[in-house]
Amino acid sequence: MHLSELFDKNKFVVTVELPPPKGTEVQKTLDIAKSLKGIVDGINVTDNQRAIMRMSSLAFSHLIKYTGNEPIMQICCRDRNRIALKSDILGAGALGIKNLCLMTGDHTLVGDHPEAKPVFDIDSIQLIQLARKLESGRNISSNLSFSIGGVANPFSEPFDLQKIKLKKKVQAGATFFQTQPFFDHESILEFVDDVKEINARFLIGFTPLKSVKMIHFMNKYILTKPVPKPIAIRIEKSNNQALEGIKIVVELIKKIRDLTDKINGIHIMPLGLENHLPDILMKL
Numbered sequence: 001m002h003l004s005e006l007f008d009k010n011k012f013v014v015t016v017e018l019p020p021p022k023g024t025e026v027q028k029t030l031d032i033a034k035s036l037k038g039i040v041d042g043i044n045v046t047d048n049q050r051a052i053m054r055m056s057s058l059a060f061s062h063l064i065k066y067t068g069n070e071p072i073m074q075i076c077c078r079d080r081n082r083i084a085l086k087s088d089i090l091g092a093g094a095l096g097i098k099n100l101c102l103m104t105g106d107h108t109l110v111g112d113h114p115e116a117k118p119v120f121d122i123d124s125i126q127l128i129q130l131a132r133k134l135e136s137g138r139n140i141s142s143n144l145s146f147s148i149g150g151v152a153n154p155f156s157e158p159f160d161l162q163k164i165k166l167k168k169k170v171q172a173g174a175t176f177f178q179t180q181p182f183f184d185h186e187s188i189l190e191f192v193d194d195v196k197e198i199n200a201r202f203l204i205g206f207t208p209l210k211s212v213k214m215i216h217f218m219n220k221y222i223l224t225k226p227v228p229k230p231i232a233i234r235i236e237k238s239n240n241q242a243l244e245g246i247k248i249v250v251e252l253i254k255k256i257r258d259l260t261d262k263i264n265g266i267h268i269m270p271l272g273l274e275n276h277l278p279d280i281l282m283k284l
Contacts, residue, residue: 016267163198191204
């Protein structure tokens with residue numbers, strides 16, 4: 001099912017992120033996906049996230065369909081030129097993949113193959129345009145139809161530039177955005193107020209913090225705004241840091257569930273806590 005159909009029904013959409021395996025042993029991750037059937041509306045399949053080599057998002061998105069879940073295939077611009085990107089989008093359509101999340105992608109220098117040459121033939125806005133042109137059947141024979149989304153960084157500074165980029169993505173054909181993770185309620189309210197003029201649906205991102213070590217890593221390499229000090233202190237003082245991180249995420253999501261006039265759903269990025277996804281979602 002297209003995510004746009006759920007948005008049109010005003011459903012509070014729940015999506016999660018599952019990375020493909022680093023290898024060909026898929027059963028463990030597929031078992032996690034099976035446990036999420038009926039609980040989530042879509043599973044994002046990452047595309048060599050953080051420039052770390054894994055199985056292709058196209059192949060694993062196809063396997064996710066066999067678990068009874070709806071894949072949201074991520075495609076980034078780092079590893080392929082526009083010819084290869086078009087080829088993968090056509091392949092996704094032929095395999096019955098209906099939802100795409102399109103992004104520019106992290107540079108190869110941050111990944112496990114820093115010597116690899118990055119491509120970046122086009123950027124995320126151009127990739128969205130490219131996918132919509134393929135839908136139109138221009139110069140090809142196709143009956144493609146996708147729900148196309150992108151990524152929003154709530155803490156990009158200056159945020160006015162981020163808003164301009166989001167508006168350009170909407171003009172290019174994006175209909176929804178999944179955000180980078182939030183860790184406090186006030187920042188969520190501020191963000192949804194900032195983007196209320198943008199004609200798209202927003203899924204608010206969350207990541208359970210499983211340890212103080214993870215907080216330090218994310219602050220240094222991933223987040224553009226550090227984890228709030230009260231949250232970091234709460235994790236640090238806990239006897240079970242992973243469970244405390246999960247508890248914080250559940251508390252935050254419960255606080256925003258009633259804001260359906262401003263928020264269209266949630267997106268959970270477990271980052272190593274994939275096995276806990278069913279427990280997190282059942283507590284909501």
